Amino acid sequence: MGLVTNFANPKAGVFAVSFLPQFVPEGWPVAAALVGFSVVWALIDLAWYGVVVWLVGAARRVLERPVVRRRLDQVSGVVLVGLGVRLAAETR
Template sequence: MLSHFLLFSITSFLLIIVPGPDTAVTTRNTLLHGRKGGIQTTIGTCLAISIHTTAAAIGLSAIIMKSALAFSIFKYLGAAYLLFMGYKAFRAMRQQKPLPQVAEASETPYSKKSLIAQGFYTNILNPKVAVFFLTFFPQFVLPHTNTTLSFLGLGLLYITIKFVWFLTYIYIINTIRIWIQKPAVQAAMDGMTGAIFVAFGIKLALEKSH
């Protein structure tokens, strides 16, 4: 059983470190608001994952996966949100306003709830995440065990791995904030982040239900 969970942990970690919309929004909020901003965004992401896990455990993800209408609704809402985030990043790039100094990061005006919401909506509105949990987790559910409890246990382990990794990532990004605060670098980062959001938004919009 120990080797079973070790394999799940290693596989999950490799999947988590692959950059995606969660990474993009966490990077941007860490650069704008410091370590606390990045952590709050990650909390929102983990809250969304907990809902995806619970939904998969009770079968709601299967409904989304099989219902073309439900899949499309979530797909287009998620794509629209990612495109909106891309628009915000491109608008910031055009303004090219210097980021606040690291020492003043705690004084930067922002809404804690809005950062948590950004992490949450970026993840929860992506139907592919729901399908991922429904297809990935069953491979690690041990036979003759309670499927619901197994899903929830694997979900908790996945969230823990993701949170620890993102804390490490946030620390690294926050460490190089001083260099990234240069207007030219900041504009390039905003442009790159915007392009990532738009690319993922278009990709999500073109996804087909299986």
């Protein structure tokens, strides 16, 4: 899905084409260096998003616990009631 999104979004390609060439060392083949940079960029993105997915999974396991859900519902209810009271008490 992400690959299709990036292919459908020309901004990602334009950014890469305008950003990466400045880092090609003098005398290196430009195409090979850009492919290398792109692979490194993809690996860094893969590692980053892997960590994000793992953290979201861990947070989901915690937030799905009935005790945590109940507390979140209670806190959000208190916040909403407090905002409603503040709005009702406000004068124009």
